[in-house]
Amino acid sequence: GAETQDSKPCHPYLKPKPERLTDYFSQGKNDSEDSGLRFASCQLLWKQINSETEKIQEELNKQLFDNLIRFLRQSHSEFQTKTTEWMCRMKSSEIPTAALVLGVNVTDHDVTFKSLSEVLQDNVTPYVVSLQAKECPGIKHLLQKLMGQLMDCYVDADSSEEEECVNISQKKIRCSMASLSKWYENVTKKTGSETPSKKRTSSSRHWQSPPVVVIFKDMEIISSQHIHEFPLVLIFGIATSPMIIHRLLPHSVSSLLCIELFQSLSCKEHLATVIDKLLLTTQFPFKLSEKVLQVLINIFLYHDFSVQNFIKGFQLSIVEHFYSQPLSVLCCQLLEAKKRVTSLSHNQCENIRSLPSFRRYVESQVSEKQIALLTEDSFLKEVTQTLLEDLHIYHENYFTVLRCLHVFTTSLPKYPLGKQIRELHCACLGKSVWETEEYESAIQLLRMLAKDELVAILQKCAEIFISPSGKQFSNTVEKLEEFLARFQNLEAEANEVQDVSVSSQKELQKKTDLYHLQKTLLALKESKRSKKLTKFEMLRFEVVDFIDSLVRSYLAPAEMQTLNEVVYFNTANTLREHLNAAPRIALHTALNNPYCYLKNQTLKSDVGCISNTAPDICIVYKLHLECGRLINLVDWLEAFSTVVTAVEGTDPEAVATDQVDEIIHARFIRAVSELELLGFIKPSKQKTDHVARLTWGGC
């Protein structure tokens, strides 16, 4: 195989055979406990989550699509009526155009457009063409593509009746707008009696790539002449701003367009919804730990703004979790999990015992129970069931209280605990949030809230506590309602306080003498300092303390929970390595410090130095770092042989002998070619036997 494979750039191997995925799941892993079950639950979970995300996407897009569809329907209503009204429209010959501002998360647009064209096909017209900038390098391609897609649509729409007609026209037809309109006439004539309301929508998307300009320019100039022959609607997808249309298209073209703007939901809002529906819920047993979530969110914020990729990362963490954690078999709905606990094998019981969180739990028990937990599997299983239940309850409480706390913190200036709920979630997941400085300052700020704000927030909180299965929180709701009632009562009492202040104010206004004024001011200050807290302030303190107590009892970090390892995926490292790899760092490390990979003592060296026994490429690399822009190959070779011969301990006299020299020469050539392949150097024609360095600085 090797020879044939190397002589051709591509070599296919054909031997199809069905295979079982589960095999891969269990292979290569020592503790392949319950792998089948684990894989099944992994797949099931992912399926559920996937459908949930699709649902979310659909809901988010609904509004936008509805607006678009309305616009499309309206835009050519004149065409259908075929009245004089339409004639005046024709004179202006404007093409109705929808500009869809989608934001910068370009990777997600595919999905949006796909669903958009599906929706349009279902609701408005079968003739939807979707074009991408990269698919249409020229006007010819664009029209070809357009025709092709239209014909296909057409066949799909009424395949039985007029296949013959399509077959004739499909390939021979000269791709031009003229033929297009002819074709349309043809179609409408034939199908006219049945579906007179058919419209054509060509939804074209383009992002800010200059070559597209030409295409659209031409197209629109031509098409404006034909607008009276067929109704055309354009939809532009725009990543940055609607200004770009005017910048890309000359005035003569843009004046032919009748543009209406549509704004899609920002990707941040999308992400917030996704996190809210996927992570901050007890619906799915699987959870992400703080660090993993941070990695995913950071990739989103700093790299692509793509919700799709966020979900892919989420999928990867699910797969990784189920793959690497044997106990993930218990990561399913509570009832099912309880059932599965009973059938756990002895090995799995041992796995439970070795969980750090479980060990902590054991240590906190009395000694007899400790022994029982560590020796009796059946007892362990019982306890595990209750622990799983506890974990479930913890999550229920956690999310409710988290939302409640979020309501409080979003009202604060400067958002010490973050504006988004995900930031708060991260803060609470990682460590005891009440020990952090941010929480401290947030509580301080809460103690200064105005009354109406506080009341509004409390009302919101009460709603949050009531809405879910609020059996645990009946007390809390009562308490909140009590607070609200007391705030109501305060209204009456407040008047008295006001009287006092008003009187002092009046006093102030009376005095005109500077000395007296100073005196009264001092007195006022004194009284304020010594004054007892008002009732409102007392109540406010009480409320804040109550919230604080809620946080302390319910927002304990997940890592402290027993058996959290079952449902939490916490190897952020793996995720980071796979999703946000640093190949350059790996390369750099390998070249600079081969000891990291080859654990050989002779390679161990100080930072910045490199052992002379290192692999050839490392030595050559190290030497080349010493050079400027150009490297003389002869010098390089000489330096290399100096290093290498020193290692081999050959007598310097013997260095001159050809044999050794040749081998070193060959090794040098190999190493240099490798560096070239890696892109560190390239041949240079500036000077004979020189290569150019492609990096700057170094060591």
Next chain:
Amino acid sequence: MHLVPTRAAATRLGASCEPRGRERNWGGGARACCSLRLQFRGQLGARPLPPCKVYVRSPLAVRRLLRPGARGALLPGKGGCKAAGLPGALRGGQCPASYLVNACWHCRLSAMSQLELKRNKVLEARFVADEDVLKHISDNGGVKVRKDRAQLALNIKRFVKKLENISDDDEAQEILEEQNYVAVLGACAEDSLRNGSSAGGGEIYSFQTPKRSGKMAELASELAQTPGKNVTFESSQYPEKPASTPQSNKKYSASNKAQLKSKKNEFVSTTPYRLRKRLSAPSLRSDSESDYSASCSEEEEEEDKDHKETSDVILDQKTPSKTRAAPASKKTPAKKLKEEMTSNLVEEYFEAHSSSKVLTSDRTLQKLQKRKLDQQTLLVLLNKAPPAFTAELKELNQQHESLFSKWMLQLHLGFSIVLYGLGSKRDLLEKFRTSLLQDSVHLVVNGFFPSITVRSILNSITEEVLDHVGTFRSPLDQLDLIMKRFKEVWDQAKQSLYNWLWYETTTFSPYLEETSYENSLLVQQSGSLALSSLTHVLHSLTPNARGIFRLLAQYHLENKDNPSYPGLSFQDFYQRCREAFLVNSDLTLRAQLTEFRDHKLIRTKRGTDGVEYLLIPVDNGTLTDFLEKEDEDM
């Protein structure tokens, strides 16, 4: 208008981004420093430029900075103007407009190179934080929008509002700051199990001092002396090695300080300019280098000037005092030096790349009298070389191999896998293929083939895997077909995304196969391959065609010593061929030449007079060998 500044971008600019909210440590010297905040208000178009901050360390510097002629308002900062004894006239002083543009607009880099040019460390630029830059940009965008309003048919209000929203959001985003980012994503190197050396992004190819070429020899002997496996040589023998290098290096490697000082002028004339530049810059490298710096700073300054004025337009703000303090810099604390170095190095980068001077030794491989190696001998020789670290390499490979089934799983779940790291991954992949992919349809694409194209990959899929006959109008059509055929295998969503997963598989295996296709620059660019292909191609041709080529080759060799030889013109060639009874018409010759050209045996070039010249792009040695061989055959 989204312009999210990334840390990477900052590093690219070479900017030393300080953590915000922290003042620079000024290093409390005996001299009282005054810290002023200059609020520049310039005009950029119709709107005032957003203020920028420049912290200035001494009144002297302020005076220098605020030369009369431009407009500017000076607001007392923390230290206060009065306390510093600043002349009152300066307060309403003027500042050059270019500072404004550079310091706060576009590019922090140029600000840095300019402001920090004042080497005596009197002036430090405090760089605009990412958020500020962002704000400026979005502000400005908004203004532009307003200006263009009249022309626009669009509903701009909405757009402006959106921009505002964006900047709001960005403020909120401050919470996830760079620190956070580094902690979460950038920490890779530190806590990844194997990457022991904490190689942060900046450290890898930071703008660090470029080193002179002669240093290589020095380092080589240094390396040779480091404790290795069995080093049994005396260090005294080593200086001889570098000493054998020709002139320019010679002086260098004999690193005798006294000698250097006495022969200062000579030293200057022979050492690369950049090197001297580097040496004069405060350096942390070694004591001996600082000594150099003291000795040659004067000359350097002179050349410095000419050089900069000719090559670097940005640097027109240069003051005479610029380099004066260079020798004194030895005494300053190391920390400050480091700060300075970054800026100097940025400068140096551009200088090094702006000059076309080549500052390496003139030795060539030809003079080395070394026999050139061809691919085959190379392989033979390499096989003789003892393999190193076999055990470790094996272990490394085993680690990777243990991941095979996981890869398989992930491939099935719709992810794609990227392997990265040093070393050839070919063997690893081959093993993966033979062990796990035997039962499935798969395609091996050798990406290191120089001639590989997308089309050839797609063709092999359609033709060999899918048994499709016929051609396609465009690769995209082809792709459509492939997708259609595979529809039952992949679902729609997975097709659109690759879902790369990255796996580090550093193997340290030599890139044997891969490099053999690379048209390597080097030494091994030998004739034997070319020669064999030459004979091979020509043997498949008619005797007449061979004769034609011989004719050209002979003429080529006759002129090999003529440096201005343009090639053989077509007309001449035709004459010669006719005379040798090789062709009978112009057309036959042209057809023959086309065939040669297709096999890359000849190259045509149009001369200045418009005449077509024919050349053989094979080196003379090979050609001679070829002719000799031909003669033998005949």
